[in-house]
Amino acid sequence: xxxxxxxxxxxxxxxxxxxxxxxxxxxxxxxxxxxxxxxxxxxxxxxxxxxxxxxxxxxxxxxxxxx
Numbered sequence: 001x002x003x004x005x006x007x008x009x010x011x012x013x014x015x016x017x018x019x020x021x022x023x024x025x026x027x028x029x030x031x032x033x034x035x036x037x038x039x040x041x042x043x044x045x046x047x048x049x050x051x052x053x054x055x056x057x058x059x060x061x062x063x064x065x066x067x
Contacts, residue, residue, distance in 0.1 A: 007050055008042060008047060008050055009040075009041075009042045009046070010041065010042075011037060011040050011041075013026045013029060013030050013037075014026070015027075
């Protein structure tokens with residue numbers, strides 16, 4: 001998830017799964033600040049530049065080494 005967050009510049013909110021109070025705070029934060037988060041999402045062109053076909057060669061070269 002962190003790799004996806006970084007690759008797509010999503011600015012995801014993270015929470016401690018073992019801390020219900022932290023989870024509640026993060027959910028409240030996401031609910032209250034969704035407009036700010038929306039403005040920071042990447043443009044369609046930026047997302048398109050991260051399409052699978054653009055990175056398939058790099059991923060395959062890593063996977064191929066394990067086969």
